[in-house]
Amino acid sequence: MEFKWIIKPDILKLKEKLPVTIVGHFYQRDEVFELADITGDSLELAEKPRMVKPLCMGGGMGQV
Numbered sequence: 001m002e003f004k005w006i007i008k009p010d011i012l013k014l015k016e017k018l019p020v021t022i023v024g025h026f027y028q029r030d031e032v033f034e035l036a037d038i039t040g041d042s043l044e045l046a047e048k049p050r051m052v053k054p055l056c057m058g059g060g061m062g063q064v
Contacts, residue, residue, distance in 0.1 A: 011035055023048075 012035075014020065023045060024036025033039060038048055 008035070 008031075015022070015035075015037075021038060022032075022036045024033040024039045025045060026033070026039070026041050028036075038045065040048065
């Protein structure tokens with residue numbers, strides 16, 4: 001499935017309204033990575049503060 005970049009404005013609006021944090025792994029597509037609030041490789045993301053409660057993750061090595 002091709003990423004529909006037309007949803008970027010919708011994602012940005014939702015980020016303003018909702019208490020969400022987007023986590024971006026270096027292996028993710030650039031379109032997703034540039035929207036991320038926290039970025040890094042697996043080790044860096046594991047070491048980030050645990051203030052973020054993950055809801056769902058995908059598009060990476062261990063896609064859910």
